[in-house]
Amino acid sequence: xxxxxxxxxxxxxxxxxxxxxxxxxxxxxxxxxxxxxxxxxxxxxxxxxxxxxxxxxxxxxxxxxxxxxxxxxxxxxxxxxxxxxxxxxxxxxxxxxxxxxxxxxxxxxxxxxxxxxxxxxxxxxxxxxxxxxxxxxxxxxxxxxxxxxxxxxxxxxxxxxxxxxxxxxxxxxxxxxxxxxxxxxxxxxxxxxxxxxxxxxxxxxxxxx
Amino acid sequence: xxxxxxxxxxxxxxxxxxxxxxxxxxxxxxxxxxxxxxxxxxxxxxxxxxxxxxxxxxxxxxxxxxxxxxxxxxxxxxxxxxxxxxxxxxxxxxxxxxxxxxxxxxxxxxxxxxxxxxxxxxxxxxxxxxxxxxxxxxxxxxxxxxxxxxxxxxxxxxxxxxxxxxxxxxxxxxxxxxxxxxxxxxxxxxxxxxxxxxxxxxxxxxxxxxx
Numbered sequence: 353x354x355x356x357x358x359x360x361x362x363x364x365x366x367x368x369x370x371x372x373x374x375x376x377x378x379x380x381x382x383x384x385x386x387x388x389x390x391x392x393x394x395x396x397x398x399x400x401x402x403x404x405x406x407x408x409x410x411x412x413x414x415x416x417x418x419x420x421x422x423x424x425x426x427x428x429x430x431x432x433x434x435x436x437x438x439x440x441x442x443x444x445x446x447x448x449x450x451x452x453x454x455x456x457x458x459x460x461x462x463x464x465x466x467x468x469x470x471x472x473x474x475x476x477x478x479x480x481x482x483x484x485x486x487x488x489x490x491x492x493x494x495x496x497x498x499x500x501x502x503x504x505x506x507x508x509x510x511x512x513x514x515x516x517x518x519x520x521x522x523x524x525x526x527x528x529x530x531x532x533x534x535x536x537x538x539x540x541x542x543x544x545x546x547x548x549x550x551x552x553x554x555x556x557x558x559x560x561x
Numbered sequence: 562x563x564x565x566x567x568x569x570x571x572x573x574x575x576x577x578x579x580x581x582x583x584x585x586x587x588x589x590x591x592x593x594x595x596x597x598x599x600x601x602x603x604x605x606x607x608x609x610x611x612x613x614x615x616x617x618x619x620x621x622x623x624x625x626x627x628x629x630x631x632x633x634x635x636x637x638x639x640x641x642x643x644x645x646x647x648x649x650x651x652x653x654x655x656x657x658x659x660x661x662x663x664x665x666x667x668x669x670x671x672x673x674x675x676x677x678x679x680x681x682x683x684x685x686x687x688x689x690x691x692x693x694x695x696x697x698x699x700x701x702x703x704x705x706x707x708x709x710x711x712x713x714x715x716x717x718x719x720x721x722x723x724x725x726x727x728x729x730x731x732x733x734x735x736x737x738x739x740x741x742x743x744x745x746x747x748x749x750x751x752x753x754x755x756x757x758x759x760x761x762x763x764x765x766x767x768x769x770x771x772x
Contacts, residue, residue, distance in 0.1 A: 370701035393582040397575075400582075419600055421746065424598075427757060447609055454608030458715045487581035491567065491572025510576040542567045 363514065367433050372429060374428040384423050387440055388416065389537055394441075394512045398448050401488070401496050401508060407455065414451045442518035445509050445510060449522050494544050495537065505538040506530055602723055602742035607714040608751045615707050617756050621645075622700045626767050627759070631696050635762055642696060643688050648755055649699045650687035652706035657711050657750045658728060662741055663717055668729040671736060680730075714741065 369390070373383040395415055399408035422443070432439045488496065495507055502523070510521045522528045601610055621627055631642040639647070653674075661668060672680045691699060716724065723740050730737040737744075 393579045395581050401578075410603065411605060414601060414603055414609065417601045418606055418610060420598060421600065425750070425753075447613065450609035451605045453612065454605035454711075457608065458604050462674060469577065487578055489570075489577050491570075491571045492574040492578055495571065509722045528607040538564050538567055538571075541571065542562055542564055545562050545567060545570075547562075 362432055363530065364438055364441070367435050370428060370440070371433050373426075375408070379505070380424055380426075384420060387419075387423075390414070390491055391441060391444055395444055398445075398508050398512070399452075401492065402452060402501075402504065403455070411451050411455055417445045418447050418451075419444060436515060437515065437519075438515055441512065441514055442522075445512070445514045445518065446522045491541060491545070498540050498544055499537045501534045503540070506533040507537045510534055517549070523542050566637070585709050598654065600742045600746045602740075603716070603719075604722065607722075607742060607745050608711050610745055611707055611711045611714070614749050614752050615704060615711075617753070618648075618700070618703055618707070619671065621756065621759060624763075625648070626763055630763060630766065633763075633766065635759065641759065641763065642699070644755060644759065645696070645699050645703075646688045646691035646694070647684055648752060649691065649703040649706070651748065651751065652703040652710075654687075655744065656706040656710045656713075658744060659741055662724070662726040662728070662744075663713060663721055665721075665724075668727065668736075671729045673729050674732045710745075715766055717741070737768070 355528075366387070367389065369383050372378045375379065378386070392412075397409060402408075419440075419480045431437060459497045463481050495504065499507060505523060506519060509522075510516075516527050517529055520530050523530065525533075562771060563748050564726075601607060631645075635641050635644050658668075672683045674680050694702070705727060723742065725738060725740055728737040728739060
């Protein structure tokens with residue numbers, strides 16, 4: 353079924369990193385680096401899909417600065433070691449969501465601009481920053497174009513493997529609403545990706561070319 | 562096209578997109594290794610820190626067990642309601658400090674901290690002031706102060722946000738010198754410390770009751 357959690361939700365190394373930190377086998381700094389290596393591309397991708405590359409860099413740093421400070425005093429509870437718990441991924445999603453709200457509330461958001469304007473601005477960026485630009489495939493580009501923000505929130509979180517409970521908690525909607533938004537986004541894409549139907553040639557009764 | 566085929570394509574695109582942004586090629590977190598480590602200081606980040614605190618507060622508000630045990634003692638001196646009143650009093654004081662700092666005014670009062678125990682006299686007075694308030698009034702007071710602080714951090718120009726300020730908090734002979742991001746970090750840490758305390762102690766109490 354299309355509304356099942358995407359495959360990204362399985363086999364995350366996060367529980368091992370947390371366990372190693374809890375058992376004192378790695379320092380907070382070492383485990384931070386491992387988590388940064390694991391999740392920084394996801395956080396960057398979330399922002400690039402949502403706001404474009406130029407703003408994404410600042411918001412990305414905001415999220416990691418917040419997490420870095422929180423990680424120094426992170427309370428490692430036994431339930432966090434469960435393979436499906438992913439508290440760090442959930443925290444990053446939640447923080448990214450709040451940073452995005454703050455950014456938009458500040459009035460500096462570029463959400464009023466069309467996707468074309470964002471892409472033109474992205475192409476004008478410096479070469480090294482261009483290297484970090486997201487390569488959107490056709491389906492993801494369509495999702496960015498067609499899905500309203502509340503569906504895109506769910507879609508990106510599910511693709512990254514954020515647990516449904518945490519998506520629901522962050523977005524302050526029930527889990528059935530999360531599923532509903534996910535299904536809506538998929539249907540929207542399905543309709544957009546239908547190959548165009550070939551029209552039957554019309555009978556040209558009584559008409560001669 | 563079937564929905565599962567759309568999803569499959571979407572997952573493939575997502576994996577490709579993430580792979581196009583390999584972590585090691587992104588800005589290396591050297592910017593996090595300065596001493597002391599940087600605090601979140603841009604408006605969106607400060608907003609996010611405060612929003613996270615507000616959401617945790619909202620979850621406490623919705624916790625039926627906390628309402629049922631509002632008058633139970635969380636420590637030798639305070640009930641859970643007193644502890645919430647303590648957090649509300651600091652939320653109001655925190656907002657007052659941000660407003661004063663943003664306006665560039667000097668503080669005409671001070672809050673002295675005792676070593677290890679904090680500003681016990683100030684805390685006792687502020688909690689006593691809230692004894693007649695209902696639990697919902699306490700919850701509202703905290704939330705309103707944090708919401709107003711969020712609006713302020715989004716509205717302030719960067720220079721004002723990071724300007725050096727002599728705050729009324731005095732932990733030794735001198736007042737605390739810092740900036741708005743510093744007191745946002747301190748306040749959010751203080752709240753999270755007490756939120757964890759409430760969850761652990763009340764959680765254990767409810768567990769004992771169930772047994």
